[in-house]
Amino acid sequence: MLRKTALNEVPVGTTFEVWNRKYTVLDKGRDKIFVLAAEIETEMQFREDDEVYAVAPNDFRDSTIRNWLNDDYLGILQENGLKNGDILDLEIDLKCTLGQHEYGKDIVKVGLLTLEEYGGYYDVIPRIDSPWWLATPWKTPLRSPSTNNSNYVWRVSSDGGYNGRNCNNTYGVRPALNLSPSLLVTWEDENYAEDSGDWDEYIKYLHKWAVEHSDKGFNGCSPVCYDEWLGCEGSEG
Numbered sequence: 001m002l003r004k005t006a007l008n009e010v011p012v013g014t015t016f017e018v019w020n021r022k023y024t025v026l027d028k029g030r031d032k033i034f035v036l037a038a039e040i041e042t043e044m045q046f047r048e049d050d051e052v053y054a055v056a057p058n059d060f061r062d063s064t065i066r067n068w069l070n071d072d073y074l075g076i077l078q079e080n081g082l083k084n085g086d087i088l089d090l091e092i093d094l095k096c097t098l099g100q101h102e103y104g105k106d107i108v109k110v111g112l113l114t115l116e117e118y119g120g121y122y123d124v125i126p127r128i129d130s131p132w133w134l135a136t137p138w139k140t141p142l143r144s145p146s147t148n149n150s151n152y153v154w155r156v157s158s159d160g161g162y163n164g165r166n167c168n169n170t171y172g173v174r175p176a177l178n179l180s181p182s183l184l185v186t187w188e189d190e191n192y193a194e195d196s197g198d199w200d201e202y203i204k205y206l207h208k209w210a211v212e213h214s215d216k217g218f219n220g221c222s223p224v225c226y227d228e229w230l231g232c233e234g235s236e237g
Contacts, residue, residue: 003189007033008181013124016187019080023177026121032088032178036113038126040172044068046133046153047167056150058137058167060094061106065133069110069175088178092135097154097164102140110175111135115154115162117176122160131157132172138164 008028010016015024015038022038047057048064060066074082092111094103115136118125138152152164155171165171209223 001189002186004184004186005189006181007179007183007185010185010187014187015126016185018183018185019077019082021077021080023179024124024126026117026124026176028181031181033181033183034176034178036121036125036176037174039174040128040130040132041073041175042068043130043170043172045168045170049168055103056137056141058140058150058153059103060092060112060135060137060153061103063167065112065173066106066108069112069173070108073110073175086180086183088180090176090178094135094137096137096140098139100140100142102142103137110177112174113176118156118162127160128172128174129158130172131155132174134162 007016007018007025010025010033012025012028015022017023021041023035024038025033026036027034044065046063046065047053051062051064053059054062074087077087087109089107090109090111092106092108093114093116094106095101096103097115112133112135113121115134118134132155134154134156136154137150138154139149141150151166151168153167154162155165156162206223213221213223
């Protein structure tokens with residue numbers, strides 16, 4: 001059933017709703033929850049052809065996508081209820097495929113996953129049918145005398161694989177954010193009873209059962225599940 005709770009109660013790998021959008025929990029820290037948009041928000045070039053750049057076109061720090069995420073996209077979220085403190089700073093490691101740190105790190109409110117993060121969270125990221133950008137550059141100018149090498153950025157393909165593509169191509173954008181653990185969100189909780197009175201009574205039953213069956217002679221026994229308990233009208237089965 002749909003449940004409205006603080007974000008810190010949502011399990012890793014679970015998709016929830018807030019600001020009229022869906023996100024999936026990738027990781028949970030003590031002070032922040034790392035999430036990824038469950039769907040593509042828009043499609044755009046990593047960097048538009050006519051935009052100037054400080055180092056190279058595949059540098060996320062002054063890319064078209066970065067500007068859009070931290071201006072237009074934030075504005076959309078504010079129109080849908082985003083408040084100060086809901087989104088926390090996100091640090092993005094922009095090391096390239098070879099591990100070079102020429103672009104350093106960037107701190108934003110909204111960013112993209114890196115190639116390393118995509119691999120680390122692969123099992124919990126919802127698959128979508130369209131390709132989408134990552135923040136990781138293919139190579140950097142320091143070791144790439146060929147201009148094309150510093151034009152390429154990693155992207156995720158529709159089959160879940162990943163490869164490099166020219167930054168002036170158009171692919172999907174899936175925002176990545178650090179959110180406050182106390183943010184109120186809505187999610188589908190199969191174990192949640194809409195009638196909280198029934199759920200509270202079931203919790204009391206579990207406590208009582210544990211006390212009454214604490215003797216070693218009850219090893220291997222277990223209380224009935226919630227659905228069975230409801231069917232017995234709260235009996236101890």
